[in-house]
Amino acid sequence: MAPRYGTRSGFRIYFITLQVFIMSFSILPHPTGKAHPVAVGLFRIGGFIITVVIVTTLALILAACGDRSPDTLHYTGATMGTYYSVKVSRSPQEVHDAHGIDTERLGRDIEEILEEINALMSTYRQDSELSRFNASRSAGWFPVSRDLHTVVSEALRVGRLTGGAFDITVGPLINLWGFGPPMDDEGDREGNDKPEDGPIEEEGFMSAITPRNMPRAADLRDAMTRIGYEKVSTRATPPALRKDDSGVYLDLSAIAKGFAVDKVAEYLERMGIVDYLVDIGGELRGKGRNSTGKPWRVAIEKPMPDQRAIHQVIAVDDRAVATSGDYRNFFEKAGRRYSHTIDPKTGRPVTHALASVTVIDPSAMRADALATAISVLGPQAGYELAEREGIPVRLIIKTETGFTDRGTPAFDGFVVAE
Template sequence: MSLAAVLRPVIAVVCATALTGCLFSDPLESFGGPTMGSTYAIKYVRADGVADAATLQTGVEAILAEVDSQMSTYRDDSLIEQFNRAPAGTCMAMPQDVLELVRLGEGLALQSDGAFDLTIEPLLNLWGFGPKSRGEQVPSAEAIAAARQRVGHRHLRIDGEQLCKDVKLQVDFNSIAAGHAVDRIAAWLEQQGVGSYLVEATGELKARGRKPDGSPWRIAVEEPRDDQRVAQKVLELDGYGVSTSGDYRNYFEENGRRYSHTLDPRSGAPITHRLAAVTVLHPKALLADGLSTLLMVLGPEEGVIWAERQGIAAFFVTREGEGYVTHATKAFDALIAAQGERP
């Protein structure tokens, strides 16, 4: 099992044309395959000077393999798992990409007063949603309190090229690693001369440019349903990453109560609010990925206020009776309008 196997099962954003088979004209190329416990798919416009598909695929898969070897919590030999197994007081040399993600995670944690936390893995394992879990269960208050002693960015620090921990905590990159991989792939494709593409990895996406007929890349946001896949909103995007977080496919029920896989680090327990899903658009897929998780934790009221204050382009879907109500931030509406006006 790999990076995305358990914590990234909610793939609520898909290529809109996938709903009708993703048929393309000749100038469009595509390739894909398995990665990080899920799949990836690349579609791009072929142009003069661009390497052949086999060469591009080799480069993309090398990036995905490197991200997995550095950040997977489902591989005992990954760098972050070696760090996670180490005792309190450990410092370990890490690549710049790992340190960059730790810094970003700390920033999101501080901005959200702890609603986002990369060190939440002990709680995920305790509730049955983590890579070292022993089955889904409702833990005791004492067990939650004990696990929370090993959670918190205050116990994690960067010292030069090393990552250090004060307690025996565990770092989990599943909320941002896929977005990071998408950004790296997009940047590499651009270096190879690809000007128009749609990159998807384990449900995180980024689109740039236009198709040969001048039409935009279209992304379908799904309704938050666990019985079937239905497009709720179709977005036309150029130069943006897209990420959706939701609680409607990964949960368990006990004594008639539903427990979401999305945990609130501040309480140590699954979220209990009515937010079913949130989609975030951002130029960096990495930030779209992390922000969608953060807003999912904050919920429909606190999350909307936070997103509006930060100028985040976000689309919220909240349970209301037997159905759903939606709310888009001002930044989201403005971005969609601007994208639609592009020639």
């Protein structure tokens, strides 16, 4: 059984919730359409955003087309409550002869890397390193792994950069709004030791994410006293974390998938592999060329919950791409729509018109966090941040008649002309 990482879906059948389609551009020479946060915490919410894979889905079929050559290795599976896909433009014999490894070992190593990260950072596993830190009531330094220290340190840097729009302490709010780990009958958060039986929920296509009750004002006020990335400190040597408030609860859902992408990419490069595309739940990092000799091309999806259509295609080489949006992970109650993107400053789901954010960066971890932060900030403040910092960003904004988009100048160089 694959590990769960913040998933609210059953394991029997996986659904794809691709925010980004991966494909060889030759399949769609003329794209017809356009291309997650969380206020975070949310892998894209509360656990790493939810749901996984069905290989017959159009997106994966498109991803596979054109890559059936023996020059492409393709590894897929489930991790962190979603799917992963690793493509290597290299023949199995070449990989074996040049680097002294076999294809089966490559697949096993990728699985081990992902499982190690899951065991460190999942809020759905009560025995994970992060869950043990969250459960600790000590005000002293809590020894952690180098990887967990790296992710929390980067999260705090992005928190400072974005004025708190990215805040990994929003876990209590995520849980109150029903986007965190499910609760058992006694009101305790369930770990991954629970049976996987039950209804299958596909993110957003049905309003399956519904809290038993709307959060009470008193509970929100209480949770807000524990929110604030400034309440967390890191120490590099030896690596450790510390919290100022014993009730601080960290949720790395909006950054850990990106970190996992980087770790797999770094492993491939250590193996001498320079042509690859790593995708975990829509967070990607590509380098080199695909099997046709062209740069990896990624389609940004139109932010429509009931359709799969392409908005724009971009080319990536030695870059990561993260897309964040609220159009599939939400619930409705009394005729009102509640996004999974929680604003740490208000403790409530965002209400602005920003539907989707795509960020390009050398680091998938940073791109993941920035996409979440900009989704919290909204179309104006988010754009201003990206432009000021020179971040390649494409925003898709809801209007009365449909959608409009806006990209920073740094993004334009990645767009593939139709």
